[in-house]
Structures are given as C-alpha cells and as structure tokens.
Amino acid sequence: MRHDIYDLAILGCGPAGLSAAINATIRNKKVIVIGAELCSPPLHKAQKIDNYLGFPAIKGEDLLDRFMQHAQSMDIEITSNKAGAINEDAGKFSILVGDEIIQSRSIVIATGIPYKPTLPQEEEFLGRGLGYCATCDGPIYRGKDVLLIGHSSEAEPEADFMAEICAKVYYLPLYKDYGAIDSRVEIITSRPAEIIGEDFVEGLKLSDGKTIKVEGLFVLGGETAPDRLIPGLEIEDKHIKVNRRQETNLAGVYAAGDCTGTPYQVAKSVGEGQIAGLNASNYVSGKK
Amino acid sequence: MRHDIYDLAILGCGPAGLSAAINATIRNKKVIVIGAELCSPPLHKAQKIDNYLGFPAIKGEDLLDRFMQHAQSMDIEITSNKAGAINEDAGKFSILVGDEIIQSRSIVIATGIPYKPTLPQEEEFLGRGLGYCATCDGPIYRGKDVLLIGHSSEAEPEADFMAEICAKVYYLPLYKDYGAIDSRVEIITSRPAEIIGEDFVEGLKLSDGKTIKVEGLFVLGGETAPDRLIPGLEIEDKHIKVNRRQETNLAGVYAAGDCTGTPYQVAKSVGEGQIAGLNASNYVSGKK
Numbered sequence: 001m002r003h004d005i006y007d008l009a010i011l012g013c014g015p016a017g018l019s020a021a022i023n024a025t026i027r028n029k030k031v032i033v034i035g036a037e038l039c040s041p042p043l044h045k046a047q048k049i050d051n052y053l054g055f056p057a058i059k060g061e062d063l064l065d066r067f068m069q070h071a072q073s074m075d076i077e078i079t080s081n082k083a084g085a086i087n088e089d090a091g092k093f094s095i096l097v098g099d100e101i102i103q104s105r106s107i108v109i110a111t112g113i114p115y116k117p118t119l120p121q122e123e124e125f126l127g128r129g130l131g132y133c134a135t136c137d138g139p140i141y142r143g144k145d146v147l148l149i150g151h152s153s154e155a156e157p158e159a160d161f162m163a164e165i166c167a168k169v170y171y172l173p174l175y176k177d178y179g180a181i182d183s184r185v186e187i188i189t190s191r192p193a194e195i196i197g198e199d200f201v202e203g204l205k206l207s208d209g210k211t212i213k214v215e216g217l218f219v220l221g222g223e224t225a226p227d228r229l230i231p232g233l234e235i236e237d238k239h240i241k242v243n244r245r246q247e248t249n250l251a252g253v254y255a256a257g258d259c260t261g262t263p264y265q266v267a268k269s270v271g272e273g274q275i276a277g278l279n280a281s282n283y284v285s286g287k288k
Numbered sequence: 289m290r291h292d293i294y295d296l297a298i299l300g301c302g303p304a305g306l307s308a309a310i311n312a313t314i315r316n317k318k319v320i321v322i323g324a325e326l327c328s329p330p331l332h333k334a335q336k337i338d339n340y341l342g343f344p345a346i347k348g349e350d351l352l353d354r355f356m357q358h359a360q361s362m363d364i365e366i367t368s369n370k371a372g373a374i375n376e377d378a379g380k381f382s383i384l385v386g387d388e389i390i391q392s393r394s395i396v397i398a399t400g401i402p403y404k405p406t407l408p409q410e411e412e413f414l415g416r417g418l419g420y421c422a423t424c425d426g427p428i429y430r431g432k433d434v435l436l437i438g439h440s441s442e443a444e445p446e447a448d449f450m451a452e453i454c455a456k457v458y459y460l461p462l463y464k465d466y467g468a469i470d471s472r473v474e475i476i477t478s479r480p481a482e483i484i485g486e487d488f489v490e491g492l493k494l495s496d497g498k499t500i501k502v503e504g505l506f507v508l509g510g511e512t513a514p515d516r517l518i519p520g521l522e523i524e525d526k527h528i529k530v531n532r533r534q535e536t537n538l539a540g541v542y543a544a545g546d547c548t549g550t551p552y553q554v555a556k557s558v559g560e561g562q563i564a565g566l567n568a569s570n571y572v573s574g575k576k
Contacts, residue, residue, distance in 0.1 A: 019341045019555055026339050051314050053307045053558045054343060054354045056361045066342045073344050244532060244549070261532070263566050267307055270341045271559015278551050 003030045007284045008277070009095055009104035011083050011229075014040030014064075015266050016257025017110035018071045019273025020280070025074050027281040032104070033071070033078040034097055040064060040112060043266065052266045063266065086230045091252060106280040107230070109248070109255040110273060113264060114238050115225040118149060118174070121195045122219065129201025132228070134158040134218045143167050146216035147204050149174060149192055155220035159185050170212055172204075188212070226259060237261070246276035254280045291318045295572045296565070297383055297392035299371050299517075302328030302352075303554050304545025305398035306359045307561025308568070313362050315569040320392070321359070321366040322385055328352060328400060330546075331554065340554045351554065374518045379540060394568040395518070397536070397543040398561060401552055402526050403513040406437060406462070409483045410507065417489025420516070422446040422506045431455050434504035435492055437462060437480055443508035447473050458500055460492075476500070514547060525549070534564035542568045 008024045010017045013035030024031050038044055046060025055063060071078065084096035086107065095102045117123065122130060131137045134148055135158055147170040148159050156179055159171040163182040171181060172188040181187065190206035195217065197203070203213040226240055227233040234241045234249040239261040246254045256276040257269035296312045298305045301323030312319050326332060334348030343351060359366065372384035374395065383390045405411065410418060419425040422436055423446055435458040436447050444467055447459040451470040459469060460476040469475065478494035483505065485491065491501040514528055515521040522529045522537040527549040534542045544564040545557035 015341060019339075022341060023339050023555075051307075051311045051562065052342070053303060053310060053358055053561070054340070054351065056358045063342065070341055070344045242532075244530075263563060265311075265562055265566070267311075267562040268559045271556045271562075273341070274339065274553055274555040274559075275551065278553075 012110035016273035020277030023277030151221035300398035304561035308565030311565035439509035
C-alpha cells in the first residue's frame with residue numbers, strides 16, 4: 001500500500017477499470033486497481049476484436065496487453081487480490097483486500113459481466129440455510145449437518161473449522177486437487193444440481209441423482225455480487241443501476257463496463273470507465 | 289451513393305461517428321458517414337491525447353488517422369458533404385446532402401461539441417426578424433432592408449437573390465476573398481457585435497460601434513443546431529438528450545459523442561458511438 005488513503009479504489013482491471021484508472025491518474029488522483037489473477041477473462045479469450053476504434057483485427061489478449069502497458073506506463077498501482085466486504089463511514093470507504101484494509105474516498109466498480117450464482121436458487125435460500133461465509137454463520141449450525149461447496153482451496157480451512165463444531169460436514173470441491181482436509185469431513189465428488197427445501201434448506205440434490213440432507217449450505221470463494229460487496233447498492237435487471245454520469249445510487253460509488261449492462265463490448269467499457277474515473281475524481285476534489 | 293436506402297446515416301466523422309460506423313458495419317448494415325472536410329477539429333488540434341486506453345501519448349491528428357484507417361479498412365462509405373435538412377416519413381429518413389437526397393432507416397447524430405451561435409442573441413430573435421435561409425424567407429422582406437452574414441462563399445447567391453427583391457441589402461462576409469456580388473449589395477467589413485431590437489430585429493451593431501438598421505437578418509452557412517436539422521429533437525442543457533441506450537426522443541434517431549454532453553473526450557465518444565451503432569442496427573433489424 002503506497003498511500004494512507006486513496007482517492008479512487010477501482011474494483012476490476014479489465015477495460016473499464018483501467019480506463020477509469022488512467023483518467024483519474026491524469027487528474028492527479030491517488031488510484032489503486034484491485035484486480036484478479038486474470039483481468040477480463042472474456043476479453044482474454046477473444047480470438048479477434050474488430051470494433052475497438054483504432055485497433056482493427058486485434059487478438060483479445062494483445063489488446064489487454066496494450067491496455068495493461070498503458071496503465072503501467074503511468075505507474076498505476078495494481079493488486080491482484082480480490083476485494084472483500086466494503087464498508088462506508090463518514091464518506092470514507094474501507095475495503096478488505098486479502099488480509100489488508102484499504103481506505104478510499106471513492107469507489108469505481110468495474111467487475112465485469114454480472115455474478116452468476118453457483119446454484120440456481122441461491123437468491124431464494126439466502127439467509128434461509130444458505131450462506132457465503134461458514135466462519136461467520138458457523139455457530140448457528142453447531143451440532144447440525146452442513147455441506148460446503150468450495151470454488152478454490154481457500155475454502156478448505158472453513159471445512160476444517162466446521163468439522164470441529166458440526167455433527168457432520170460434507171465438502172464438495174468445484175476444483176481439482178483439493179488438499180488435506182479434516183478426516184471427519186466427507187468429500188463429495190459429484191456436481192451440485194439443486195437445493196432441496198420448502199422455506200429453508202433441507203438438502204442438496206447432486207448431478208448423480210443422490211440427495212444429501214443438510215440444514216446448512218455454504219458456497220465459498222465464488223464470485224460476489226456487487227450488491228453483497230457494498231450494502232444498499234441498487235441493482236436493476238441484474239446490473240448495477242447507473243445514470244449517464246456512471247453514478248450509482250450511493251454517493252461516491254461509480255460503476256462502469258459490463259457490470260452496468262449490455263452491450264458487453266470493449267469500447268463501451270473504456271468509455272464508461274473514462275466517465276466514471278473523471279466523475280469520481282471530481283467527486284473527491286469537491287470533498288477535499 | 290452506393291445504396292438505394294441505407295440502414296444507418298451517421299452525421300459526423302469524428303470518434304463517435306466512426307465508432308458507430310464500424311460497429312454497424314460488423315453487424316452487416318449498410319452505412320454512410322456524412323462528414324465534413326475535417327473530422328473533429330478539436331481532436332485534430334490536440335497536441336497529446338493520453339487517456340484513450342491502448343494509445344498512450346499520441347498526437348490527436350495521428351489518432352484521428354488511425355481511426356480513419358480503421359473505417360477505411362472496412363470499406364465504409366464516407367462523404368465530406370454537410371448534411372442539410374432531415375425529414376422523416378413512415379420510418380424512412382430523407383437527408384439533404386449537397387445536391388443529393390439520401391435515404392436511411394435510422395440516423396446517428398455525432399456532430400460534436402454543440403453548435404455555437406454566430407450572434408449571442410440568435411435564439412431570442414429566431415423567427416423575429418432573424419433566419420437561416422434567405423431564399424426561404426425572402427418574400428417576407430420584399431421592399432425592406434436586410435443584412436446577411438455569410439460564413440462562406442456559398443452564401444453569396446443568397447445575397448444576389450435578396451438584392452433583386454429588397455430595398456437595401458448588406459452583406460457581411462465572415463471569410464476572406466469574397467467573390468463578385470451584385471453591385472446593389474453593400475459589403476460590410478466590420479465584425480458583427482450584437483442584434484439591436486426590442487421584440488423584433490431592428491438592426492445590427494458592429495464591432496466598430498456603428499449600427500446598421502435592418503428589419504431582416506440572416507446567418508448563412510454557419511453550423512446548424514441538431515434540433516433544427518431534425519424537427520422535434522429534444523435538447524437538454526444545450527446537448528441532445530439521450531438515455532443509456534443512446535436513444536433520442538425520436539424513434540430511429542440516436543446520438544453519440546460530444547453532442548450528448550460532457551466530458552468532451554475520445555473514449556466517451558468511441559464508447560457511445562459503439563452503443564449507438566449497435567442499437568441503431570438492432571432497431572433496423574427489428575424493422576425489416
């Protein structure tokens with residue numbers, strides 16, 4: 001961390017995030033880009049992009065390299081840790097990034113194509129037996145049976161923890177090569193199919209047709225929907241609601257790119273990133 | 289003219305117009321770009337652009353060249369004639385371009401930074417002694433004194449015509465090297481300062497302090513405000529009002545770039561041009 005407090009914390013290192021970053025940097029703002037291992041996987045995979053003006057017929061990967069070089073030429077700070085919970089207090093945002101808390105005066109959300117739930121009925125059962133943090137909700141399930149779905153090995157310690165307090169713990173890894181997990185945990189190798197239950201979770205049906213009866217179900221390490229990252233953020237039709245200034249419903253919080261709606265295209269993202277970066281800079285300047 | 293009827297007629301060949309053009313062309317639409325001698329004079333003059341992602345530190349002129357090359361690589365039809373009046377009939381737009389009438393199923397307005405009036409009070413006196421077409425309004429001023437302000441030599445025939453029907457005609461060229469004008473016309477070499485009059489035009493005050501008394505005043509060959517090009521187009525705060533789909537208040541008419549509002553920046557224009565080009569393409573496909 002280079003600064004005590006940043007002017008802009010930008011979530012996402014795809015075209016929208018980097019465009020916001022270069023524009024705010026030119027405005028002399030302190031910027032941090034909170035990215036991911038791979039910035040914009042959909043662009044990275046694109047065979048040929050032909051509609052970003054100025055670059056006819058370029059590979060997605062090469063375009064992304066050019067974008068990253070542009071940001072690096074301006075010495076912009078980029079971290080590849082994912083952003084966790086964000087809290088606001090008196091116009092100052094605190095963001096959990098890995099083990100660190102980063103502070104910023106404004107936020108630009110540029111997290112790409114909206115969150116796809118791991119299970120079709122997640123929304124419906126959220127808070128009714130389904131959660132995203134076993135360590136947080138664990139005590140509720142003391143002495144009960146639970147199932148944890150893990151998107152990466154980072155979820156394994158949560159399974160170990162639950163094994164100590166629950167009657168029975170099932171762990172369903174969505175990745176290969178899972179590590180050493182507490183011997184009391186039963187590993188499930190089938191894929192999850194659907195949640196069983198009326199009002200509350202009663203179990204999980206698997207792709208092989210079997211059902212595992214549990215009272216608690218956790219999805220760990222998947223994508224986090226932006227409105228869960230920032231409480232109160234308004235969503236419309238699965239996208240973050242913004243106006244033409246890229247303002248969300250929350251003061252100091254801007255959004256740009258695929259997360260704000262279709263078309264999912266590079267030029268749209270770069271343009272919106274610019275507007276968000278400039279308006280967030282104006283917002284911060286007005287504040288100081 | 290390559291086509292009987294175009295899918296998109298794009299007014300303006302700056303970043304927004306060319307971005308709309310490449311995106312609609314990729315969607316297999318018939319496109320014409322109605323430009324000007326010089327596309328985007330403000331970008332052309334820019335010493336260094338540093339905030340169009342992918343092109344760090346590029347001269348405005350060079351960036352514009354890259355944009356034009358991209359459009360040319362797709363064999364997009366570009367004319368450097370200015371668009372005149374636009375009329376709509378049964379979902380088909382007719383556009384006067386030079387001496388030709390071009391037809392199109394949709395319009396994308398990308399005409400850049402909004403119209404600057406030649407005289408400060410033009411809006412106020414419009415239709416009250418001030419007009420933009422002497423040939424059209426001429427008969428009203430038969431036997432009266434009028435003054436014509438010409439932005440280019442194209443205005444000279446209108447001065448000659450007015451000389452035949454008016455008591456006295458003054459011609460004030462805003463360019464050098466005016467041609468042979470009817471001998472009854474008095475040439476004014478000072479600059480215009482302000483319109484004199486209460487409710488109606490009574491005269492024009494010049495930069496040298498003199499006032500010329502006339503009942504009719506014409507500004508010829510200047511920029512045309514978009515809402516005068518297309519009747520009924522909604523303007524908000526001097527810019528064309530659009531939603532996040534770049535739709536104007538008129539079906540089939542889209543707008544993108546500086547003409548829709550600040551920031552006046554390349555990335556914003558390219559992004560909006562893309563959205564306008566794609567949505568106009570969808571509109572046309574839905575129609576056919």
